Amino acid sequence: MSDAVAFTPEELKKLDAGLSELLGHYPVDRKRAAMLPALRLLQEIKGWCTPEGMKHVADKLQTTVERAYEVATFYVMFHTQKPGKYVIDVCTNLSCALRGAEGMLKHLEVKLGTQAGTNGDKFFLRETECLASCGTAPCFQINEDHHENLTKEKVDKLLETLV
Amino acid sequence: MNVEKVVTRNWGKPGQNTLAGYKQHGGYESLKKALELAPEAVLAEVKKSNLRGRGGAGFPTGLKWSFVPKDNPKPRYLAINADESEPGTAKDRFILENDPHSLLEGIAIACWALGAHTCYIYARGEFKYPSAVLDKAIAEATAAGIFGKKLLGRDFELNVYQVRGAGAYICGEETAMLESLEGKKGWPRLKPPFPAVSGLFGCPTVVNNVETIATLPAIFEKGAEWFAKLGTDKSGGTRLVTLSGVCNRPGTYEVSMQTTLKDLIFDEQFGQGMPHGRTVKAVIPGGSSAPVLTADEMGVALEFEAFKPLNSMAGSGGIIVMDDTCCMVRCLWRVTRFYAEESCGQCTPCREGMPWMTRLLRKIEEGRGEPKDLEALMQVATSIAPWPPIGLGNTICALGDAGALPVQSFVTKFKSEFEQHIAEHRCPYGDKPWGAFGEFQ
Ligand SMILES: Cc1cc2nc3c(=O)[nH]c(=O)nc-3n(C[C@H](O)[C@H](O)[C@H](O)COP(=O)(O)O)c2cc1C
Ligand code: FES
Numbered sequence: 191m192s193d194a195v196a197f198t199p200e201e202l203k204k205l206d207a208g209l210s211e212l213l214g215h216y217p218v219d220r221k222r223a224a225m226l227p228a229l230r231l232l233q234e235i236k237g238w239c240t241p242e243g244m245k246h247v248a249d250k251l252q253t254t255v256e257r258a259y260e261v262a263t264f265y266v267m268f269h270t271q272k273p274g275k276y277v278i279d280v281c282t283n284l285s286c287a288l289r290g291a292e293g294m295l296k297h298l299e300v301k302l303g304t305q306a307g308t309n310g311d312k313f314f315l316r317e318t319e320c321l322a323s324c325g326t327a328p329c330f331q332i333n334e335d336h337h338e339n340l341t342k343e344k345v346d347k348l349l350e351t352l353v
Numbered sequence: 354m355n356v357e358k359v360v361t362r363n364w365g366k367p368g369q370n371t372l373a374g375y376k377q378h379g380g381y382e383s384l385k386k387a388l389e390l391a392p393e394a395v396l397a398e399v400k401k402s403n404l405r406g407r408g409g410a411g412f413p414t415g416l417k418w419s420f421v422p423k424d425n426p427k428p429r430y431l432a433i434n435a436d437e438s439e440p441g442t443a444k445d446r447f448i449l450e451n452d453p454h455s456l457l458e459g460i461a462i463a464c465w466a467l468g469a470h471t472c473y474i475y476a477r478g479e480f481k482y483p484s485a486v487l488d489k490a491i492a493e494a495t496a497a498g499i500f501g502k503k504l505l506g507r508d509f510e511l512n513v514y515q516v517r518g519a520g521a522y523i524c525g526e527e528t529a530m531l532e533s534l535e536g537k538k539g540w541p542r543l544k545p546p547f548p549a550v551s552g553l554f555g556c557p558t559v560v561n562n563v564e565t566i567a568t569l570p571a572i573f574e575k576g577a578e579w580f581a582k583l584g585t586d587k588s589g590g591t592r593l594v595t596l597s598g599v600c601n602r603p604g605t606y607e608v609s610m611q612t613t614l615k616d617l618i619f620d621e622q623f624g625q626g627m628p629h630g631r632t633v634k635a636v637i638p639g640g641s642s643a644p645v646l647t648a649d650e651m652g653v654a655l656e657f658e659a660f661k662p663l664n665s666m667a668g669s670g671g672i673i674v675m676d677d678t679c680c681m682v683r684c685l686w687r688v689t690r691f692y693a694e695e696s697c698g699q700c701t702p703c704r705e706g707m708p709w710m711t712r713l714l715r716k717i718e719e720g721r722g723e724p725k726d727l728e729a730l731m732q733v734a735t736s737i738a739p740w741p742p743i744g745l746g747n748t749i750c751a752l753g754d755a756g757a758l759p760v761q762s763f764v765t766k767f768k769s770e771f772e773q774h775i776a777e778h779r780c781p782y783g784d785k786p787w788g789a790f791g792e793f794q
Binding site (some may be wrong): 296328 | 649
């Protein structure tokens with residue numbers, strides 16, 4: 191993943207190859223349907239939905255860039271700004287709260303020196319939706335990797351790996 | 354209590370999440386059987402089985418399929434709802450992780466019955482691992498000639514694609530899911546028309562939950578009558594539930610339609626009871642949108658019809674237990690906050706009402722509440738969706754109901770706790786509102 195906002199030729203090649211495969215999953219007159227998978231691919235390549243990337247995706251899907259923005263801003267997993275290196279999504283919904291999630295979030299805030307909801311260079315700590323881990327609570331995801339049945343010990347070990 | 358296992362019957366067997374392992378345990382034999390039957394006969398079997406949807410509404414599956422118009426020349430679609438995001442619910446994810454081919458075989462059976470040649474599986478974006486397992490299974494089944502130009506050698510093309518969401522609870526609502534599959538933000542559509550008539554790309558589309566469809570192979574393996582008999586008059590089979598919150602052994606369990614809430618919480622093979630000295634105060638029985646029950650109501654069977662007299666619902670099978678040391682105001686605040694965050698913003702009562710109720714609850718919880726706040730809370734909830742009974746919502750989709758029912762049921766059934774907060778200007782539970790397991794350790 192290159193840090194620059196502009197595409198490298200390799201990145202563009204990868205994006206275009208992925209897009210043409212994705213478009214094969216939909217009727218020919220419904221290219222716009224590929225928007226979510228397309229933005230996911232863009233984000234995998236660039237780390238976030240860059241303006242240039244969204245323009246490119248919109249063109250390939252034969253729609254307007256506004257349509258790409260509409261989707262990128264509606265879904266919380268899409269980043270329209272460069273996120274911190276580690277996006278940590280913590281479930282604080284009822285089942286998790288009943289198993290210590292509020293305390294876990296505080297612990298994370300103190301340990302990471304950040305506040306939930308603020309994006310930083312290294313960490314973007316957020317409260318999130320129920321993550322379908324209610325019977326294995328509490329839980330969080332680090333860059334989409336799921337961790338459940340969390341304890342202080344487990345959390346501290348995981349945090350050590352985030353360099 | 355002996356529960357005959359259906360959906361989970363092969364979980365944990367060696368290689369079950371691979372095609373080879375799945376076949377070793379009888380996999381894709383049910384599809385062969387179904388393909389011997391005419392599509393109408395497959396539909397008749399599903400009707401006979403009394404299978405009901407496991408996504409939340411418990412809608413009879415065969416009946417839903419029969420709404421697809423026979424004379425519409427447009428293509429038909431099957432869309433699988435793997436968006437699993439109702440708080441308290443964690444079951445579909447384990448089907449994808451443990452037995453992905455059971456879903457794929459079910460999809461093939463359903464598509465044959467429906468005459469659908471394309472199936473999209475809409476999985477929530479946070480399912481990185483379950484989606485990877487599923488992608489692998491789809492690739493295996495396609496390479497083996499199960500899917501593709503010829504369904505198991507028949508002259509019937511079937512293509513199955515997984516589409517991953519990107520973090521939006523609303524996309525579990527079937528019409529929002531269709532919008533999302535069309536590459537848009539998840540704004541639910543006004544019904545009718547129902548998806549079976551006009552769904553994806555304006556074509557007839559059946560939307561079914563993962564568990565619903567993953568149940569089909571067992572039905573065709575052992576027979577619709579066997580399946581119907583396992584259950585009750587109106588609800589065939591068994592079902593998956595997720596037990597969470599305060600109890601000794603939370604987890605995902607397959608239960609019979611006769612299993613009661615009390616059995617689930619206390620039985621050795623399930624929840625194994627409450628921690629020492631604690632008693633049950635409240636139980637949410639069907640995902641956090643289901644009206645809360647008191648300990649006195651725990652005798653109810655985990656079956657779709659049984660919840661009606663209690664004005665609650667079996668929903669998505671997410672069962673959340675709260676003990677006698679949990680603060681009902683704080684619990685409700687968490688629930689309401691979720692629906693406020695997840696409102697898609699399309700309908701005013703929901704968009705404005707959910708955050709308003711969340712603020713009122715926070716105010717009461719923090720000891721700043723006044724008696725009029727409780728009235729306002731109920732008034733806002735009632736104007737989104739009056740209760741009881743369930744189903745009177747004033748919004749385009751049932752997210753409005755989902756957020757309004759908890760408020761009305763909590764306040765009605767635990768009113769004295771709300772009043773105590775207001776009278777004493779504090780939370781009586783102080784900084785320990787979460788019950789026996791509420792500390793992070
Ligand atoms: C706000 C809302 C969220 C929903 N979320 C889900 C979900 O995550 N998974 C699901 O299967 N059904 C969900 N549903 C129910 C679906 O709309 C639909 O009824 C279901 O997928 C149909 O499948 P079934 O007949 O097999 O149950 C939701 C409904 C609403 C109103
Ligand atoms: S409530 Fe946290 S995963 Fe469901």
